[in-house]
Amino acid sequence: MSAQTHSQTNQRIILTSRPEGAPTAADFRLVEAPVPEISPGEVLLRTIYLSLDPYMRGRMSAAKSYAPPVELGEVMEGGTVSIVEKSRNHDFRVGDYVLSHSGWQSYAVSDGTGLRRLDPAHYPLSTALGVLGMPGFAAYAGLLHIGKPEPGETVVVAAASGPVGSAVGQIARLKGARVVGIAGGAAKCAYVKDELGFDAVIDHQAPDFAQQLKYACPGGIDVYFENVGGKVWDGVFPLLNRFARVPVCGLIAQYNGLEEVAADHDRLPGIMSAILRKSLTVRGFIQRDFSAHYPAFLKEMGEWVGRGEVRYREDFVDGLENAPAGLIGMLAGRNFGKLLVRVSDEAY
C-alpha cells in the first residue's frame, strides 16, 4: 500500500487546469521526480500527513484573494506533518517531526523557515493539522476574538462535525454559551449531539430546516460562526439578535461558484437593512489575522484536548494519489471530521 511505504521518488501532484465549478480529477496530475538533494542549511522533509482544507479550492482559482493562486504546472499547496530525513541544518536533526507547508508531494526541501517542531509524545502528530493546528486556531480566534460569546448566549455553527465547526461549538460551550450545530445527515448529527455534547443539532437536509432552527433557538442567535455559506444563512439570518456577531471564516458552499448559492433576488439590501436595524457585526477573517494569539491558542486548546474537553475526529485518505478525490469529496460535504492524507509512515 503506497501510503505505508516510502516512495523512492518524489511524488508530486500538480495543478493542470483551473476548474469552473467543482474541481475534477482532470484538474490534477501526479508526476514523479527524483528525491531532491539538499544544500548546506537545508533539510529534506518526508511528508507523513497532508492536510486537505476548503481554502485549497481558492488557490486553484486565479481570482484575487489574500494569497496568490497556485500556478498551473506547480505543486498544490498544503500544510503537512513531515519528518526530517536528511539534515544539513543545525536546528533540525534527522528524525525530527515538524509542521511544514510542503504541499502535495512526498518530499520537500526546506531551509527551516516556518517549520515548527512537533513532539509526538504530547499529542498525536496529525492533530497539528487539525484541532491543534490551522482549523482549530481558526475556530478559536474567530469565535473568541470576533464572536465573543457571553455565558448564556446562543452560538450557531454549521459544518458542526467538521474540524472548525466542532471546535467552535465545544469552545463556545466551555465559555458558557448554548450551542446549536448544523450538520448534514443523521450520522453527523448524532456525533455532534452525543459525542461533542452540543445542546442541539439540526440536519440542514431536513425540509423544515428553518423551522427546526427557529425552534432550537428560542432566544434568537447571538453568534453565528459562518463557515459554509449557502442556504444555511437564510435560516440563520432572521434569527440574529441585536448586537449579534458573525465571524466569516469560510464559505465552502460557494467555493465552486457564486451562482450555486445565489437566490432569485438581490438579498443585499435586506441584509444591509438588518445589519443597520440590529447593530450586527459581520467580519471576515483568516486565522493569520490573529497570529499574535497563536501561543495562547496552543496552550489553552492543548489543555482542553489533553483533558478531553475538546474532542476531535479525523478522516484519513491513504496515499498521495488519492488527495484529489479527497478534496473533491470534501467540497461536496462527504468528509466527516478533519480530512488528512496519509502520505507515508510516521516511523523513521
Add this chain to the structure above:
Amino acid sequence: MSAQTHSQTNQRIILTSRPEGAPTAADFRLVEAPVPEISPGEVLLRTIYLSLDPYMRGRMSAAKSYAPPVELGEVMEGGTVSIVEKSRNHDFRVGDYVLSHSGWQSYAVSDGTGLRRLDPAHYPLSTALGVLGMPGFAAYAGLLHIGKPEPGETVVVAAASGPVGSAVGQIARLKGARVVGIAGGAAKCAYVKDELGFDAVIDHQAPDFAQQLKYACPGGIDVYFENVGGKVWDGVFPLLNRFARVPVCGLIAQYNGLEEVAADHDRLPGIMSAILRKSLTVRGFIQRDFSAHYPAFLKEMGEWVGRGEVRYREDFVDGLENAPAGLIGMLAGRNFGKLLVRVSDEAY
C-alpha cells in the same frame, strides 16, 4: 408667519397611514389641541426647532426595528430644541432652553426625564440637533469606534454635504486620513470640497461615477462610512482594501423600499466572498450603542466646532405645517445640510 408667532393651540402632526414607498403629504395630518396643562413636577415645553432625520422614515413603518414604530393617529416622533414655558419642576425654570424629544408638535409636557439643558451663549441652539447632537454624534461614534481611521488611510463617505457625512469627513481629516466625499450635484460638491476641505469629492450623478471614485482612491478605501445605501455601494465595494471597516449608519436610499435599490442579481454571495477574502468588517450601529462616549463627543466636537475646525450647514423649514414636505424632500435628497423646522421663536 406661523413660525415666528406662538400658537395659542397645540399644533400636532400625526401619522395617518403607513406609506408604501415614498411618503406623501397624505400620510400626515395637522390637528389642533388645547395647549396642555401641567401637574406638579412637570414642565410645559414650547418647541423652537424640530429636527428632521432619515430615521423618521423607519418609524412610519410597522417593520420590526430597534425602536417601535409611531402608532397610527399618534404624533410623529422627533428631537427638538424647546423652551420651558411653565414649570412646576424644581430643576427647570421658565425660560430654560432644553434638548427634548417632543415630537412634531408645538407644545409638549415633560417630567424632566431625558431633558438636557442648553446654553445659547455657548453654541447656537440649533446645533444641539445637528453637529453637536444626534447626527454629529453618529458621525463621531461610528467613525472613531468602528471606522478607526489611521493617519494616511482613505475614508469615503456619501451624503457628504449632509449633517452626518460632513462631520465624518471633517473628523477623519482631523485624524489625519485622506477623505473622499460623495454628493449629488455641483453645488453640494463645491461646498464639500471648498468649504469643508475634503481631499476630493465626486458627484454620484456622474455617469462615470465608479471610474471617478476609483481615480480618487488610488490606494483603495480603508473606511467606507455607509449612510446612504443604493448604487454608491457598488462603486465603493470593489475598492475596499484588506481589513477595511464599513460602519453602517444609515441607508437612506432604501428607506422607501428595498426594491428601489435591488440589483438584477443576488449580490450577497459576492459580498460575503469579499468579506472573507479581504477580512472586512461590516458593522451596523445606532448612536445610542455608543452613549458612553457622548460626554467625550460633546467636549471634543464642541472644541472643534468652536475653533471652526468642524463646520456645518443648516437648512431651515419655517412652520410645523411644513415638516411633512421637509421630510419628504430630505428622503429624496433635496436638503443641503442639517434640516430643521423652525416651529417658534427662540425668544421667550
